[in-house]
Amino acid sequence: MASGKVAVIRARPWAVASFLLPALLLLGALVVYPIGYSIWRSLFDASGDSFVGLDNFKELFTNDGIRTALKNNLIWIVVAPTVATALGLIFAVLTERIRWATAFKLIVFMPMAISMLAAGIIFRLVYEQNPDRGVANAVMTTVHDSFADSPAWPDAQPRPGGPVEAQDDGSYLLTSPAEVGSPAMLPLVAVPQPELADAAPAAVPQASGDQVTGTVWMDFTRGGGGTDGAVDPEEKGLSGITVQAVADGEVVAETTTAEDGTFALPAEADGAQVRLAGSDFQAPYNGAEWLGPSLITPAIIGSYVWMWAGFAMVLIAAGLAGVPRETLEAARVDGANEWQVFRRITIPLLAPVLAVVMVTLMINVLKIFDLVYVIAPTSTQDEANVLALQLYLSSFGTDSHQGVGSAIAVFLLVLVLPVMIINVRRLRRENQR
Amino acid sequence: MTAPTKTAQLPDPARVPSSEAGGPPRPSVVSRLASFAAGGTVRVVLVVLAVVWLLPTAGLFASSFRDSRDIASTGWWEVLTDLDQLTWSNYDALLSNDNFTGSIWTSVVITVPSTFLVVVLGALAAYAFAWLDFPGRDWWFLVVVALLVVPVQVALIPVARLFNTLGIFETSLGVIIFHTAFGLPFAVFLLRNFFAEIPRELLEAARLDGAGELRLFTRVVLPLGGPAIAALAIFQFMWVWNDMLVALIFADSGSPPMTVALQQEMRQFGSNFDVLAPGAFLTMLIPLAIFFAFQRQFVSGVMAGAVK
Numbered sequence: 001m002a003s004g005k006v007a008v009i010r011a012r013p014w015a016v017a018s019f020l021l022p023a024l025l026l027l028g029a030l031v032v033y034p035i036g037y038s039i040w041r042s043l044f045d046a047s048g049d050s051f052v053g054l055d056n057f058k059e060l061f062t063n064d065g066i067r068t069a070l071k072n073n074l075i076w077i078v079v080a081p082t083v084a085t086a087l088g089l090i091f092a093v094l095t096e097r098i099r100w101a102t103a104f105k106l107i108v109f110m111p112m113a114i115s116m117l118a119a120g121i122i123f124r125l126v127y128e129q130n131p132d133r134g135v136a137n138a139v140m141t142t143v144h145d146s147f148a149d150s151p152a153w154p155d156a157q158p159r160p161g162g163p164v165e166a167q168d169d170g171s172y173l174l175t176s177p178a179e180v181g182s183p184a185m186l187p188l189v190a191v192p193q194p195e196l197a198d199a200a201p202a203a204v205p206q207a208s209g210d211q212v213t214g215t216v217w218m219d220f221t222r223g224g225g226g227t228d229g230a231v232d233p234e235e236k237g238l239s240g241i242t243v244q245a246v247a248d249g250e251v252v253a254e255t256t257t258a259e260d261g262t263f264a265l266p267a268e269a270d271g272a273q274v275r276l277a278g279s280d281f282q283a284p285y286n287g288a289e290w291l292g293p294s295l296i297t298p299a300i301i302g303s304y305v306w307m308w309a310g311f312a313m314v315l316i317a318a319g320l321a322g323v324p325r326e327t328l329e330a331a332r333v334d335g336a337n338e339w340q341v342f343r344r345i346t347i348p349l350l351a352p353v354l355a356v357v358m359v360t361l362m363i364n365v366l367k368i369f370d371l372v373y374v375i376a377p378t379s380t381q382d383e384a385n386v387l388a389l390q391l392y393l394s395s396f397g398t399d400s401h402q403g404v405g406s407a408i409a410v411f412l413l414v415l416v417l418p419v420m421i422i423n424v425r426r427l428r429r430e431n432q433r
Numbered sequence: 434m435t436a437p438t439k440t441a442q443l444p445d446p447a448r449v450p451s452s453e454a455g456g457p458p459r460p461s462v463v464s465r466l467a468s469f470a471a472g473g474t475v476r477v478v479l480v481v482l483a484v485v486w487l488l489p490t491a492g493l494f495a496s497s498f499r500d501s502r503d504i505a506s507t508g509w510w511e512v513l514t515d516l517d518q519l520t521w522s523n524y525d526a527l528l529s530n531d532n533f534t535g536s537i538w539t540s541v542v543i544t545v546p547s548t549f550l551v552v553v554l555g556a557l558a559a560y561a562f563a564w565l566d567f568p569g570r571d572w573w574f575l576v577v578v579a580l581l582v583v584p585v586q587v588a589l590i591p592v593a594r595l596f597n598t599l600g601i602f603e604t605s606l607g608v609i610i611f612h613t614a615f616g617l618p619f620a621v622f623l624l625r626n627f628f629a630e631i632p633r634e635l636l637e638a639a640r641l642d643g644a645g646e647l648r649l650f651t652r653v654v655l656p657l658g659g660p661a662i663a664a665l666a667i668f669q670f671m672w673v674w675n676d677m678l679v680a681l682i683f684a685d686s687g688s689p690p691m692t693v694a695l696q697q698e699m700r701q702f703g704s705n706f707d708v709l710a711p712g713a714f715l716t717m718l719i720p721l722a723i724f725f726a727f728q729r730q731f732v733s734g735v736m737a738g739a740v741k
Contacts, residue, residue: 015646016567023558023617024573030614031580034591041590091482094475106728107483110490112735113724114717115675117692121699121713122493125509125706133508135492306489314732367584370677374699388586388678395590396682402590409587416582427578431571 042406056407069385072297081361084305088312092320109310120374123303127290137287144285152240152280156188170278180270181207184214187229191218202237203260212265216241216257237261242277245269293383300375312357319353363416497523497710504706523711536694543605543690544673547612551669555620560654563628580618589682607683612673620665627661628654667727668734671720691716
């Protein structure tokens with residue numbers, strides 16, 4: 001093979017050996033030998049005694065748990081590098097002409113310095129389900145509640161065996177039809193006392209000759225006493241509830257309860273059924289279940305992007321600094337707008353950098369372990385599973401099968417093989433120059 | 434695969450041409466107003482993004498100073514309006530816990546030697562690859578470069594067996610050896626490329642003065658390799674300090690490094706943030722200090738070594 005440089009020193013063999021051997025021996029024993037051993041071991045069963053051919057690799061694609069890991073790894077490899085690179089590109093372009101770009105870059109790059117364990121703990125906090133504690137759901141519920149009304153009385157329920165019955169659609173129906181002149185009484189229970197602190201005392205509705213009147217109230221007297229189904233002195237009215245009169249499945253009249261829980265429907269409601277709309281009793285919006293089975297992988301990918309977008313940004317910014325200003329100016333002089341300049345000149349010139357970033361992140365994502373192991377709670381670890389985690393569990397878990405563990409290791413090695421070959425080829429080209 | 438880029442540093446803001454300095458054609462008032470408005474939008478977007486990026490870490494930091502009852506009942510942002518919640522009690526409890534303080538020491542015992550060994554063994558080999566003549570030199574270097582992307586996962590089972598035979602499984606020594614071996618391909622690759630740039634005349638002059646191989650290495654190559662060695666040392670230090678997987682398998686689970694000690698503290702749904710938050714923050718202290726003190730070396734190390 002052609003040598004890149006003529007060596008300056010023709011050293012004595014023992015000198016060369018003492019420079020090289022420590023490193024080469026370690027590499028041989030801890031990196032090269034394990035590759036061979038893993039390949040060999042992957043062909044044997046759990047105990048390592050009997051040869052099973054490619055059965056362990058078949059297991060990779062047939063075992064449900066490992067297939068989830070494979071599927072998740074595929075999602076990871078496609079989504080995480082793409083999102084991180086896209087964000088990095090956007091950040092790099094946005095900060096190009098900003099005075100305090102360095103401060104911004106420091107902030108975005110900072111997560112690269114911390115361990116994935118620490119990042120995992122950080123995001124466990126972010127993803128807490130309760131919007132009072134987790135910042136992600138706190139933001140989501142705040143945004144949601146400022147665009148949608150929150151339910152008035154999420155906890156209110158009909159008294160079991162009382163005149164009101166809960167329907168399948170969540171609404172509450174008064175079983176006996178409404179009549180003009182005879183007030184409809186709709187007692188509800190189970191509203192927590194603190195929520196009633198500001199409520200007005202419930203009023204008994206006046207019978208009216210041309211209206212259907214009624215009261216919706218909290219039929220519970222603190223400290224006992226009071227009569228079920230009757231408005232007792234200390235009981236509070238439930239305001240803001242939508243009351244509908246339903247005849248033959250159609251809403252014929254609708255109104256809302258007043259402060260003291262009373263309402264009045266027009267005469268059309270006579271003989272119809274009185275219904276309280278279900279939307280007033282739904283559980284309040286609590287944000288997303290980040291650590292639940294369906295969102296766990298996207299949530300963990302989000303934490304990865306938080307860590308690695310800075311890496312993409314800094315590499316791309318370095319590439320951007322190398323784009324010749326004259327080329328851009330020439331295009332602008334020729335009448336290209338900023339978007340065209342970006343799309344037709346900057347991006348093609350950045351393509352090699354973007355490729356390097358993508359490939360680097362893909363290799364990195366392939367081996368993702370800590371974030372998944374730390375963020376996914378035991379209950380959804382199976383749904384969040386990835387190959388490196390499965391390898392750890394298969395090799396060192398309670399129910400270990402080192403044959404399968406080795407097969408996963410060999411599979412990971414095969415996946416990075418193309419990059420290994422590209423690296424070696426590039427080096428040989430450089431050496432021959 | 435990234436070459437060790439000397440360009441990959443946070444750009445100096447002074448070097449970025451400011452748009453106001455402008456070229457010869459003076460932009461019209463309208464287009465200047467338009468670009469000012471656009472610049473304003475960009476600034477707002479960047480501030481929002483910076484806040485979003487800081488928020489998770491801020492949450493950890495604030496939580497680490499709240500007692501367990503506050504953490505369980507309300508969000509960390511409550512401290513913004515109620516500074517009385519802040520307390521040192523979590524840190525007091527953690528730092529008087531012998532298991533945890535022991536794990537800080539274990540982290541140091543693992544990280545410092547493996548950083549030192551990677552730098553020394555890597556530099557020796559890199560020097561040989563750059564300047565010594567021996568049969569199969571280029572071929573051996575290709576092998577080292579090929580090993581750059583080998584995932585550590587491939588070695589877990591075989592090395593566990595090997596260490597078991599040697600009696601160093603579940604010891605800090607084993608973790609040190611493992612990290613050294615897996616740090617070497619990158620170390621050799623980075624340093625060889627850097628050493629190869631050393632002017633030949635310098636080495637020849639030293640050679641004529643009668644310097645031997647070792648003397649050439651310690652007096653000429655090592656001092657000139659300073660920047661690359663610093664980047665490598667910082668990168669390797671962070672890598673080992675932040676590692677959890679290797680320590681999880683190869684460290685003594687009775688006296689593990691900080692990452693594993695904290696991992697052992699984790700419970701379902703992390704109900705014990707009064708331990709996890711200050712612990713995680715303490716593990717971040719040294720990496721963050723290094724990051725802010727040696728930004729340039731850190732960035733170039735990460736840029737060159739992210740392939741690992």
